[in-house]
Amino acid sequence: MIHLITTGSIAFSLAILGAVLCVFLNVDDLVKKWRKEVSIVLFLEDNLNPSKIENLKTKISEMLEVDNILYISKEEALKRLKTQLENQEGILEGLETNPLPASFEIRLKPPFQNIQSIRTLVQRLKGLSAIDEVQYGEAWIERLTTGFRLIKLVALAIFGLLFMSTVFIISNTIKLAIYARQEELEIMRVVGATNLFIKTPFYIEALLQGLVGALLAISILFGIYRLFVSKVQMDSSSISFLPSDVILGIMGVGIGLGLFGSLISFRRFIRT
Amino acid sequence: MLQMLHVYKSYEPGHMVLHDINLSIDKGDFLFITGPSGAGKTTLLKLIFLEERVTKGQILMDGTSISNIHPSKIPHLRRRMGIVLQDFKLLLNRTVFENVALSLEILGHSKSYVRKKVMHTLREVNLSHKFKILTKRLSYGEQQKVAIARAMVNNPFLLLADEPCAYLDSHSTHEIIAIFEHINAWGTTILFATHNQKLVDTVGKKSVRLNQGRIIN
Numbered sequence: 001m002i003h004l005i006t007t008g009s010i011a012f013s014l015a016i017l018g019a020v021l022c023v024f025l026n027v028d029d030l031v032k033k034w035r036k037e038v039s040i041v042l043f044l045e046d047n048l049n050p051s052k053i054e055n056l057k058t059k060i061s062e063m064l065e066v067d068n069i070l071y072i073s074k075e076e077a078l079k080r081l082k083t084q085l086e087n088q089e090g091i092l093e094g095l096e097t098n099p100l101p102a103s104f105e106i107r108l109k110p111p112f113q114n115i116q117s118i119r120t121l122v123q124r125l126k127g128l129s130a131i132d133e134v135q136y137g138e139a140w141i142e143r144l145t146t147g148f149r150l151i152k153l154v155a156l157a158i159f160g161l162l163f164m165s166t167v168f169i170i171s172n173t174i175k176l177a178i179y180a181r182q183e184e185l186e187i188m189r190v191v192g193a194t195n196l197f198i199k200t201p202f203y204i205e206a207l208l209q210g211l212v213g214a215l216l217a218i219s220i221l222f223g224i225y226r227l228f229v230s231k232v233q234m235d236s237s238s239i240s241f242l243p244s245d246v247i248l249g250i251m252g253v254g255i256g257l258g259l260f261g262s263l264i265s266f267r268r269f270i271r272t
Numbered sequence: 273m274l275q276m277l278h279v280y281k282s283y284e285p286g287h288m289v290l291h292d293i294n295l296s297i298d299k300g301d302f303l304f305i306t307g308p309s310g311a312g313k314t315t316l317l318k319l320i321f322l323e324e325r326v327t328k329g330q331i332l333m334d335g336t337s338i339s340n341i342h343p344s345k346i347p348h349l350r351r352r353m354g355i356v357l358q359d360f361k362l363l364l365n366r367t368v369f370e371n372v373a374l375s376l377e378i379l380g381h382s383k384s385y386v387r388k389k390v391m392h393t394l395r396e397v398n399l400s401h402k403f404k405i406l407t408k409r410l411s412y413g414e415q416q417k418v419a420i421a422r423a424m425v426n427n428p429f430l431l432l433a434d435e436p437c438a439y440l441d442s443h444s445t446h447e448i449i450a451i452f453e454h455i456n457a458w459g460t461t462i463l464f465a466t467h468n469q470k471l472v473d474t475v476g477k478k479s480v481r482l483n484q485g486r487i488i489n
Binding site for chain 1: 344347348349350351355357361362363374375378422426
């Protein structure tokens with residue numbers, strides 16, 4: 001019974017931890033995908049000659065942060081707008097001249113897809129001549145960064161709380177196991193058993209409980225994941241399950257929890 | 273072989289359980305430690321068995337002090353001694369064989385050696401025919417024999433017995449005493465604590481009397 005409680009506690013805690021990690025990793029993936037979409041748009045002054053535009057393009061593409069740069073002429077910009085407006089093209093009919101500016105669309109290399117790098121780059125771009133305006137969706141990126149930071153903090157707090165409460169539960173259930181076998185331990189001491197000899201079976205037990213608890217947690221999580229994917233009729237590639245290294249990590253944490261709990265219990269209950 | 277030099281023991285400040293104990297026990301001795309309840313007999317054995325540490329003084333074993341021995345060395349020293357307690361301290365849900373084998377298993381002996389040695393020891397205490405029986409099914413006298421077998425299976429040089437006949441009738445008591453005398457005849461030193469002066473007089477071995485933590489003869 002005691003073993004069941006300990007294994008159950010480990011499984012419960014690790015299942016919640018795994019669920020938090022699963023959500024966290026999927027959000028992280030999503031954020032990475034969004035970040036790839038982040039682009040900086042440089043609106044150019046009117047009437048720039050082609051060589052000036054080409055020089056500017058070369059200069060910007062040589063910047064460390066820039067992955068690729070696309071020039072959108074005034075004509076191309078108008079064409080895109082018309083496509084976006086679809087059936088409302090009539091809005092543009094009265095225009096005598098093209099009011100849209102030419103622009104550059106810049107995409108960044110992955111290491112620079114963060115708010116700090118974007119801000120630094122934008123400052124440098126603003127210093128270039130012939131640039132009329134720079135747009136990069138600052139508010140949206142900041143919201144994304146703050147939201148992700150918050151998720152990280154919540155995940156960390158949940159992990160910390162769960163870790164402490166699981167260690168507490170495990171150490172107490174192991175204490176109960178030690179109490180139940182107190183007589184046997186005392187007899188072993190009487191006949192000259194070393195502390196290591198006495199403790200080893202408990203450590204092995206704790207290790208196995210941790211491992212079984214972790215496997216149970218992963219199985220439960222996988223079941224819930226499959227159910228969730230089928231219920232919301234999603235492609236399983238859009239929400240991914242925990243990667244193998246994280247699964248191994250959870251198993252490691254399970255074993256660690258078991259061992260840590262038994263170490264704490266033994267500190268108080270085995271006299272030298 | 274075993275010497276206690278000016279040994280004092282207190283469990284709480286200002287209250288000495290043992291006062292200035294000086295005792296010398298030679299190899300092969302059979303020594304009774306007598307005295308009323310609370311005289312300090314159990315404490316004295318606990319000090320030798322290193323269940324407790326002396327407050328002051330020295331205990332020498334073969335000329336070496338064990339008073340301040342490192343905790344990690346205590347199990348190894350205990351394997352050279354045997355202890356029999358009044359409440360037997362047996363694993364009641366295990367067989368007679370398993371209880372006696374425990375002393376050898378902790379040393380990592382082979383199964384065949386353990387079996388041979390345990391059965392031999394059980395024959396010495398007349399219990400070999402009950403080796404498969406759970407100890408809880410045995411009488412008190414038989415349970416104490418199992419405890420003695422467990423204590424002597426390692427061929428200890430010193431056997432400590434703390435009121436081993438306290439719960440036994442006179443027939444079982446005499447059986448147990450006969451076993452102790454048999455073990456002593458092999459050369460094992462025996463320290464036997466009892467409050468039963470009549471028993472001590474009957475057996476006629478050397479004795480030391482304790483009263484209120486002091487040796488009085």
